[in-house]
Amino acid sequence: MTDPLVRLENVSVRFDGRPAVQHVNLSVHRGDIFTIIGPNGAGKTTLIKALVGLQAVTEGTVERAPGLVIGYVPQQLQIEPTLPLHVGRFMALSGQPEAECRRALERTGIGHLMASEIHHLSGGERQRLLLARALVRRPDLLVLDEPAQGVDINGQAALYNLIRELRDELNCGVIMISHDLHLVMAATDKVICLNQHVCCSGFPADISHDPAFIDTFGHSVAESLAVYHHHHNHSHDLHGDVVSRKAAEPAAHGAHCNHDHH
CATH class of the missing domain: 3.40.50.300 (P-loop containing nucleotide triphosphate hydrolases)
Structure with missing residues (x-):
């Protein structure tokens, strides 16, 4: 082993x-x-x-x-309700290239939400976003x-x-x-x-x-x-x-x- x-x-x-x-x-x-x-x-x-x-x-x-x-997915996404933040920007905060961020979002099934505000996502979509953020560094x-x-x-x-x-x-x-x-x-x-x-x-x-x-x-x-x-x-x-x-x-x-x- x-x-x-x-x-x-x-x-x-x-x-x-x-x-x-x-x-x-x-x-x-x-x-x-x-x-x-x-x-x-x-x-x-x-x-x-x-x-x-x-x-x-x-x-x-x-x-x-x-x-x-290590890719770490916390229990939930904590973001100030008054802070405007869309999915693409959140992924960019990982420091990884946009193409890698987009690929991770596609793989978790939410590539179509790249321009969506995080506050508008469903619970399942938020969890997939957190997973995509963890995946972006493979x-x-x-x-x-x-x-x-x-x-x-x-x-x-x-x-x-x-x-x-x-x-x-x-x-x-x-x-x-x-x-x-x-x-x-x-x-x-x-x-x-x-x-x-x-x-x-x-x-x-x-x-x-x-x-x-x-x-x-x-x-x-x-x-x-x-x-x-x-x-x-x-x-x-x-x-x-x-x-x-x-x-x-x-x-x-x-x-x-x-x-x-x-």
């Missing part, structure tokens, strides 16, 4: 002596999709901020591969904090499908936080259940049986996930509406999924 893009060894973060994250070990390689789940206050955002270097660690070490390029590691926040259920499926496609195209690693447990089980390779420390981790098909997972999320959630299946027989457009597969084929960025829930 190749060297990890990032490795956390015995990482702890404390605020005013209070533990936010305790003794976490984690390695992310190219091709990985890790999803961090856990209750509110579990330290999920603190952990990924430590991973990308936005938060100092109190204990332990964070090792990043030399020259590592990252080795894509880090996403609640990437589907403010997006409806069908739009979430499309967004997670796009993240998997980008992982394949860029051969990058992905680590993200999510509360959308059913979609996570379909969209991720490995799951980390965090409640300040790592309660359990593993493949999605196995983790719902872990006693620590059941203690954190309850029997009803664990049972529903244990029989969850995800197949592909229709598509969603960028607004989350279902379209036929034939109709979706010309659209390079459609998300294919069928929700076969039992």
